[in-house]
Amino acid sequence: MDVRVVWGKAGNGGRPHLLVCHVLDTAVVADALFDVVPGPHCQRELTAALEPLGDARAWVAVLCGLHDLGKCSPTFQGLRADLAESLLPAAPAADVRRLMGRQGIGKRLDTHHGVLTALHLQRILTRCGASPKVAKSLAWALGGHHGVIPESAAVQQARYATGENGGPWWAEACDALVATVAKLWGLDAPEHLPWDQVRLSPEAVVALAGLASTSDWIASSRAQADYSGAEVDLSGYLAEARRTESVKLAALQWLPWTPPRESGFADLFPQVQLPFPVQTAVERAVAGMRGSGIVVVAAPTGEGKTKAALQASTVMVGTLGLRGFYVAMPSRVTSNQVYDVTEQFLSETGEGGALRLLHATAKEYLKGRTAQEPLMPRDVGLDGPGDGDGEGSEWFAGKRGLLAPLGVGTVDQVLMAGLRSTHVFVRLLGLSGKAVVFDEVHGYDVHMSKLLDRVLWWLGRLRVPVVLLSATLPSRRQEQLVASWRAGALGVAGRADEPSGDVAVAYPRVVWADAEGAPPLQIAVKASTLNRDRLVRLERVSLDDHATWALNQAQRGQCVAVVHNLVRRAVAAYKELAQAISALPEENRPELVLLHAQLTAAERAAAETFVRSRFSPQGGRSGERPTSAIVIGTQLLEQGIDVDFDVMISALAPVDSLIQRMGRIQRHSRRGPLLLALTGVEELESKVVFPPRTTGVYDEAVLLRTWALLRGRAEVRCPEDVQALVDAVYGEQTAVTCPPEWRGQWDRAAARHDRRRRRDEAEAVWLRLPQPRQDLQVQELTRRPGSARRTRIQRGEPRGA
Template sequence: MMDTIAVARRLAPFLLRGRVHEELEVALAPLGDAWGWAALLCGVHDLGKCSPGFQALNLPLAAARIGAWGLPDVEFVARPAGVPGRVDTPHGIVTTLQFRDLLFAWGATTDTAICLAAVLGGHHGHFPAGQDLAQARREVNNRGGDAWESARTGLVMQLAKLVRLPDPRTLPWGQVHMTVPAAVGLAALTTVSDWIASDERNFRSPGTEFDLGDYVTLAQTRADTALERLKMLPWRPPEDPRFSVLFGESPRPVQDVVERVVGDLTEPALVLVEAPTGEGKTKAGLQAAASMVRTNNLTGVYVALPTQSSSNQVFDVAREMLAHLGDPTDVQLVHSAASDVLAALPSGIGADDGDDSDVAARTWFTRKRNLLAALGIGTIDQPLKGAFRSGHVFVRLAGLAGKVVVVDEVHAYDTYMSASLRRLLAWLGALGVSVVLLSATLPSNRRQDLLAAWQAGVNGRRPHDVTTASTETPYPRVTVVQATGAWSYPAELTGLNQDRAVHLEHVDDSRAVDWLLARAAQQQCVAVVHNLVRRAVDTYAELERRIALLPPDERPLLIAINGTLPRAARRNVERELRNYFGADGRRPTSAIVVGTQVLEQSLDLDFDALVTDLAPIDSMLQRIGRVHRHRRDPLRGNIVVAVAGVVDTQSGPRFPPYLRTVYAPAILLRTWAALKDRDRIESWTTTAELVDQVYCDRIPCPQGWEEMWAREHQRLLAAQRDDAKAAELNCLPLPHLIEDLFELTERPKPPRPRKSTGARK
């Protein structure tokens, strides 16, 4: 208990920032030393171990340590030697029952007593349910009678005295009022402090004879060492966090607007940046985050992306920024392919509890540590789990609550993930977390949903009761949402994207290889993006066969990349592609790159021309953005994109088999209806309008398609309803509707119900 108190006192300034920090401090302020009492409450989490059922787990030790007052109770409930399993009441539940009674005795209100007791009892990940508490009340032998209750009360009094806090019986507990953000913060502080304090390398058990007063000082020293080993330090951006300072280059127009509007923010905000590919949205997001970290005294930044490859890419951008600044802060990259680990890992955690162990704690300090580290970059799934009912969800939320959360490529999420993201935004709003959303192509209805979700969370309302900024401001634009309103600001485009006309062609699948080889013969570097791995493999095999027939000096470089490549091979191919086609790449004379969606959103590459399978309009525009991405030069000719993977018939288009498992046919129908008669897309403003038309169902049905159009539209609506229902079932309740903390951790389920509908909304 003393170890946990020492850790909590030192960890709180790092882990808890913003509204979570403020509301917990205000809640406990009537007690005098708010953070002293917060630390003591964290230490009381294991109070339930002072019970016959728990002590009976090691009967020889209990016999040596517990006097005649309690040993008969321990022996009575002890399990016979050799009999497996446990029947003792979980000690977290005993803690909840005892501390609730103490708080009532000290004059706390019912709501405060129930909330604080549940916070402490949930330190192994799950807040106790009412039926579990009722059952534990009946299990008197396990938790012990009056003598054990008196012993537990004595422990609390002794802890308060050791850390020089006043007698809790003399304090105005009736004035303590816990909010949901305060409860989330205290629960997270309790759990993480417990994990660190349970690390046997930091906190060795003292001998049988020692002085408790001296141990207080020793525990404080050990806590300092433990936090230093775990690098629990905030990121401090430079005092002048302007774009030119962070990156050593002049800002582009969109980046300049972001810098100006974010520089004036002093309260939590959601910033939405809508701009074409190539305008520098990622760096704009990092600059905005650095500015808000500095202004609001936050811990750091978490950047969420849709794929491992895009995470790797932004990880490199962040490291380059820190290197330019001479900043030694570590950036944590976390996804299933990341190999870096912390120098220090907790051990000896929860040996007494099967639901919380070294494995559970190490998961947080390794694979999920970016939610606790000052600077984390990883895939969207990690923060998104903060929207789901699950064990330790409060740690995930508190880890995000002290940061600015940047979500890149928000257009790339389907219906289920979009619903989950909206719920996460509501919680981030409620916790006072500033958010930066980045998108090239965002439909107006989804734009409204995302902005409303965050603003509703800030104001404790339902999202459908909130009306945010309209889309009257022309694209590209930067939108700022705060508790009191929303404002949009227009931005200019760089020369790269001004008057960017895209020439469209329709190529039959049987001619796609010929098209690619013809372009390569003109000394161009071209790419083909297929929606299905099978199609990519077939195209690569045919290209390989055809290229082998060419004279050696006429053979283009041929590269394949898709999600099925082994991890090491995938990294090598990504590196090769960046070296050839990145912003500073050394382009080969001619090349053909065959890939899947990984080329769409994960790699910052530039090709001379492109063949792409028909995909939803936002995906199509992302792919088109890979042509003449870094350099516009008359010698490169027009921006030419050929569309494959679709065959026109009188009754409607025909798509490759199995494509409906990737994308919703209704969205493909609308996309093809919008593009099939076009030979040009004039500008990025036109592309924004196309996205709205497709996703807001404003495309008229072509003649002859009526039956297919109606059928697939109904299937899309049904799939969206199913996904929304599944997301709602698994998601946390809206923050302002929480009545019992148990609602946050009940019925943990996998955060994915079934196959994706592929429907982006």
């Protein structure tokens, strides 16, 4: 049978792109991407799965090409009945006419071609001897290339919809197409191969699904002028496809990053005269790694955790043969900051690659920078027309960033890989070849934490090494995170969040665990000289007086940070201070700036530039630090931004957030007593009062436990007190004593906390991926898909605003 009678892409013109040609295009791309996108473990799993067939890599390419086999059907060909009439023989052309007449001109036909791909591939592979599970897994994974894996009921329905699948002639045409492509690729006919020996792991299925979807997107980016037409020599076309598709791939700049040969900390950061103890401990932990693992760094702000993570990632990439790394930050502003640090790191090591910045306003940030290097190359030629069925390649715009070897961005980009959402296998594929760094992991809410646990489970299964950074990580939470990654790596089913009771107590500390099953290695670390013996004095200031307190401090020649939990409070404080400052003589007016996430893009860029230029280490050294200033902000001032203030006044927040905020007081040099004033909390006769809507941002039970610990304290010793304070607030209920007069409020808040936690956990469990167990059914990955944006639960004003 001549397979050149079926069109695959049509656009709006009369020149078709034959289905067999699109299959060859996609197979060529998949063959090239095999060395570029999947991580080494996924490569090994795919190779081992298909090795009984002979050339495993070639079969990966051919199977990816066959993702559109279902287009060989009346239901798809009827979308351009005029082309079908001109190409098909009389009998199948009549099938198309009958179907079109039944459904009406211009109506979308019922069965999606992905479902029919699953139907025909399962039939063909079963006939060739594949086990039912293997046939179904391969066919379903390839049939889901548009993002959602078909369900069994849909495939079963398509099997009996003979008007749409076409019956015997169309099944024979599908068989012929498979045989033709295999022959053009130099492979034996599939019916002569031992498909009964093929075994598939979850990693192999995910990698194949992601590779097919990615390859289809790239191959589909073809101008209509370059469509094959009806008369084409297939052997010659295959040779031409290898040339044209290589041009598209080169434009993507997806070549793996080659790390420096010398990857010690001093080699990578020669400008650092003496590494901090945490950096030395991380270097020691990863130096002897022989396989993938997870590193946890719990240390105060200012200990160089970001540079330590970059050094660890460099070692991991070189040792494990990975493609690059991704640094996941809690917010856009911290992503921007770490992007700049990472870009400089890549430039100074002489190994700069195409570093991507991934968050919703990344393009705006990059456009606003002074120098405009081509750091985010346009995907030239890759935004062309979509499939002939009317679906374009726009779906890929938000997902392809993780396929690039080097990236920095918000943590949501990675957490989406833990949701049952469309194209989740593409995200997992993109992560499979990277080392992944998570910063500020203590700051995730219950919903995000559950997703992170499941993402870590999958990263462990894919043998993706992970670095977790935190200044205030509860011991129990650390154990859960490490257990999740190891459960995936070891293939352990069941719950990974049940603590063993063997919790970490050292602080600062570096923890290393691998996939070999030995107990995690904990390294107790001393804080650096600057972070050692930090005695932070605590004051209490009423909310009505806090603006006056800040202005008084500024008039003494101090740079003051005012941190609120809600944007409306920050704005109100800014207006009050602006009015008070305007009444002062001009020479006595401190500089005043407001920073929060709800500013316009231009306002926020200006505020970020001011804060980072004046209060970063560079600002201090260059003399740009003002003699007096007041910076009013929200949680953006606590989450990773490298700034330094003389004193701070903060609304009461959970203890871990307060410790983070304390870390911004004289962060780069000691200039006097360390002072944190607490506001936004008042005690009445029988209850504690917080500003309105505060408990919509932070859990009231956590705020009460924090205040119960701090209300009688005059100081906090850092780092000595940090772990005990954090573990008390987030540990057992009995770890903090409730003042008798609060008992009613305390119990009610605790009950609400438990209800909310159970609800958030239930929603996360409903949305997240299944465990990567050996008996995983591929359709579970996208069953009842939720929005990929549902990575966090937000109530009231968003945390981190």
